[in-house]
Amino acid sequence: MIVGLIVNGITRYVSAPLGTSLDIVLVISIFSALFNVSYDNVKKLNNSLIWVLLLWTGFTVLEILNPEAVSFEAWFYAVRAISFYIIFLIILTFLVLKSEKLIDVFINLWMIGALVCALYGMKQMYIGLDHVEKAWLETAADTHILFGKIRYFSFCSDAGQFGAFMSFSSLVAIILSLKSNSTFKSGFYFVVAVLCFWGMAISGTRGAMFVFVGGLFYLLLTRNFRVFTLGFIAMAAVFCFLRFTFIGQSNYQIQRMRSAVNPQSDPSFKVRLENQKKLKVYLASRPIGGGIGTIGYWGSRFSPGTFLAETPPDSHYVRIWAETGIVGLMIHIFTLLFILGRGFYLVYNLRDPLLKQKMMALYAGVFGILVASYGNQVLAQFPTVVFWSISIGVIFLAPSFDTEETSKNIIPVKP
Template sequence: MYRQVARRNTVIYLFMLLWVVAIPVIAYVSSMDAKFSIVVAGGIIGLALAAVSAINYRAGYYIYITVALMVHVPERMSRTAIPVGVVMDAFLLLVLAGCIFDRKRADVPKIDYYKDPLLLVLYLYTAYLLIQCFNPNMFNIQGWFIYIRVYIRNLIFLFITMKVLSTWKDVYWFFKFWLVISTAAALYGCLQQAVGLLPFEREYIAMNPDKFKTVMIQGRARIFSFMADPAAFGVLMACGAIICAILITASKQVISMPRKVLLLFIIAVHLLALGFSGTRTAYVMLPVGLLLFFLVNLHNRNTLIAASIFTFGMLAMLFGPFYSSPTIIRFRTAFMGSQDESLNLRDVNRHGIQPYIYSHPIGGGVMTVGNDGVTYNPGHRLAGLQPDSGYLRAVLELGWIGLIIVCLYAYMGTHYAIKNYFNEEGELNRLLLIGIAAVQYAIIVATYAQEAGGLIETAIFLNAILGITIRVRYNHLKTK
């Protein structure tokens, strides 16, 4: 108890000191060049957040998530490339250090890190990635080092999640936090759609031809909020909408009517933002994820009502007399097909590369496909080939052996989540667990058409819910 009070006082004193120091610094920075002042101000704020993360690793965990989701805003404002990966690595290492030196709680069940089936598959995948360093089909090892660094970052975040979110109280707090930041992103996306992209956002997009191609389609801008790109934004909006739609089916004793009204508002904002993102893969995620929830809850009256409303809304969007909205037209192409040349090109690429897949069981090597291949392995057979699919990228870079491991890992994660749902008794806990399973399943399906799980923002959320899934499994084992 004394240590907790001392730690809290230390944090308060540190904040007071930072505010005292910040007053003259901010005044000085304000007189500088606008571009340079943004960089300096970002550095000051970053140091303050880093100090808090070093003292309280639980707060640092949420700071890391927030920074990872919003770090692209100062990059666009300064029109300067910020080493995003280095910033994320620094915050994550601070959080990891806090976890290592924190005393273990006796009331929290221990995870069997050396026998858990899901973690064993993860270790196998990690070993396979390390072996890829010696892949003879890879021209340059530099891309492998970059990929491994990102992978280790995600791996560390997964294990930190199992440490931080160790009880249901921690899980509740995480979902509240995530819905708040996700709703903020959705509201900002709706604002972008209403008033247009802000000047610094338009200038940043104009400076990057690759960004321009993905944002501007058919004369209109795809909305990305403060995320990295419209694809990441759309996928996270679909995940938030799925979870809220599942929670709204709870009984009045679990979630009161005022909170259900709030959930309805959150769902509406997420759906609007999802439509404005123009991400067709995310459009498909919504019915796919909710379908899993409907199948396991057909006995629930609220579920049947929600399923009926959702089905009616889908039919109205697909077949209703709405022909002037580009958003609705793009939504329909995700389900009813179109003459979009980009979709046809994807099919041609997949069929044309099949002989290479059959003849390379260990793949062409990490970071050899698409733009990554052009950058790190120029002249490679796969360089410049756009996979537009997480599974296609996996089989091209890691071979069909790697694809089997990836699919096994995805299956194990969903299996754990569904099994946790049937082992849980509390209604709210069951809804959260089936929500996790629905999101995981939706991302698995979405990965067929897009590299949904490989996006930075999506990877954070996916690893967070995977960590919750593993932790809940061992909490159940203790209660038996």
């Protein structure tokens, strides 16, 4: 987790292929776990989630044979984040997660990492960038300096990923703060939620706001009509504030958030729609897409000058559509809908209130990332893909730690 959080930031300072080394560490960890866990843990891998993930992973492997594919190298670099990391991390979670205490370890490490990430982003804003970050910013000025304002990126790959990870962490943290077994934990989670929200704001990533839509599913999972109604009204009030007023318009962060709910006034939104129309024509005769690694960053690196390489996907789902075609997109969406549907059922039926609160927080975050991925390539990047994948594994394992006993010393926060 920690490596996944900082690896992209480190690459600004060193030229070593850290991404590939992380792959090796992940594979070694899985094999090590296989030889050091009980047979009961290995048996957990025989479940519907793993089989559905194998369907998607298998399809991405077969994409090597796509006649439109540019090269094996392009496929290898691009396929890792959209399928291999997800299934490997979930398998590793199934193998090593043996108790609810380890769930707490995962959550606490995440919250501490997110807090450090947010604070470093604030350091960039209020104290300044170091010379390496300034040099990197010069190469990314077209996307990270808008109207004279810097979009801060902490030690993530870019401002977009920083914003998405911050909103992901903020949503999970605020839900965790509502019910805990200690006042200190509730306070800590609340502080993390607030600082991560500000981290999202200074990233200037408009699409990251939509992660908070996942909060609606938390409200549903509470099975409390009053809580759902109050939460829905609060979210509607925030939307109306941004959509129909100009209050706080002099603040740059509020400007960026406001533009997220007014896409019609955004020229870049119109460009995205035009790009999707072009892709629709191109992909009409390519049901399995143009090949994994042919669009976006990997496309410009391995097949510069081609149609897909010159067409920015802008969205995770558009990328999947372009690279794997309508067939791949349908399999991918089926996989995600299975995760959401089965995950909702498992969380909804948990009995231990404290365990359920943790799982509701993780589920809301998982759903929110999928919503935000519609407007940005959020999911298939570090560190989001790491915490998103592990969260899914934890959710699907949660029933094995569930008991009918009510957790003691729970401190709820009344709505």
